[in-house]
Amino acid sequence: MANSKLYKGSLSTIILKLLDEEGKMYGYEITQKVKQLTKGELKITEGALYPALHKLEAEGLLDVEVAKVDNRLRKYYKLTEQGEKETVNRLAELEEFIRSMETLLNPKWKLL
Amino acid sequence: MANSKLYKGSLSTIILKLLDEEGKMYGYEITQKVKQLTKGELKITEGALYPALHKLEAEGLLDVEVAKVDNRLRKYYKLTEQGEKETVNRLAELEEFIRSMETLLNPKWKLL
DNA sequence: CAAATATACATAAATTTCTTATGCATAAGT
């Protein structure tokens, strides 16, 4: 996998948001969903994803449930109650960041 | 200084964009400008800013010019020709990232 | 006028987060 440009810090928020929308997902599914939704612009690498999932779980924001499909293992993650609250916070933070970036990138202030 | 949430990777692009708009700026001025434009949402710390400026200079994207104002030192930075080209690229990348994030955060896809 | 704040640069240690490189295993396509 080559370039993706994720801007460090946004990954866990993306995960939380997807789980909030989809209810439950497993790791591989998340990588494919992000690739599909962003038309290949964002590629979540496994080396980033799995540690991130484990961390979110350790923080008590995710619950895991193991399933076996076609003799292959899947680990389904879903938000805990605490995870849902934290999702709200992180989304607000990320959206605030995006608004700030747009302010900087669309310099209406140049006119002032 | 407390929270700012810069999302690693965006700092150098912010610097390049500001210099593209303002022509030339010195470090401290950049921190204040970002704080002002984002109404305090984004705070560039000095520990991040100065190494970033030095790196951009080392990469040949910035030129420096030292000035003394009120017996205090200022290092004015401005884009080199190469810096102007690179600014275009990095802005495009960052805007692409923002579009991707908005796709993920505003799930019209939930309706599909 | 002494102390605090603002201006202005800088660097180093530690932390966080990610990339790259592996590794294992099963299923499906060619």
Next chain:
DNA sequence: ACTTATGCATAAGAAATTTATGTATATTTG
């Protein structure tokens, strides 16, 4: 048979930042 897709995982290294300092001058404030 071989490659690609599915599915998990970890470790080493790189990159970008935070936090903590350090130095120095100017201005504001009690």
